[in-house]
């Protein structure tokens with residue numbers, strides 16, 4: 479899929495201007511955020527989770543990010559897309575456009591530990607978990623602001639009537655993430671994109687695509703647009719539009 483090289487990218491760069499941090503090659507960290515770096519998780523050949531009906535997480539992530547960036551352009555909220563490669567999941571490249579003046583948001587769709595897949599279901603299908611989850615890393619230098627932004631997104635998602643999942647907090651191998659906020663914010667220190675981001679960073683699992691009902695819910699454009707409403711409200715609160723570099 480080539481949409482990252484398309485008009486959306488060109489429009490995004492027009493809105494962005496020059497991040498002030500890059501004007502003289504040095505970063506002056508005044509805590510101000512001027513743009514978002516938007517990341518669609520995974521890549522074509524390394525597509526992430528498989529939905530209950532055989533869909534690729536990559537395609538779900540792309541669809542959500544495409545609709546989110548359309549909205550950002552409409553609202554004139556400055557953003558750039560991450561250093562995403564359409565074929566390869568090159569994790570370090572995803573954060574190469576981050577900095578202290580950007581908030582990095584990575585969008586994914588969730589699955590569960592194989593122990594919760596229904597017996598004989600292939601691909602995995604379960605009713606065990608449903609809902610969104612948000613992650614931050616304490617190894618990110620902006621852990622405090624990251625947690626704050628994640629909590630605000632979670633609160634806005636709750637306001638929209640969405641529920642979070644708690645399965646990532648469960649004490650089983652591969653999970654056990656501390657819950658930082660009862661609205662569904664978890665600490666996940668080793669997630670590479672969160673750890674390597676040079677500014678505040680949040681990873682969002684939008685819903686659980688191995689759950690038939692959750693997958694149907696987030697396959698509705700109307701529902702996705704309410705997720706986007708929630709994210710946009712938080713970005714509007716944090717992104718300053720008086721970028722001196724633009």
Ligand SMILES: [Zn+2]
Nearest residue numbers: 519526586587
């Ligand atoms: Zn993912």
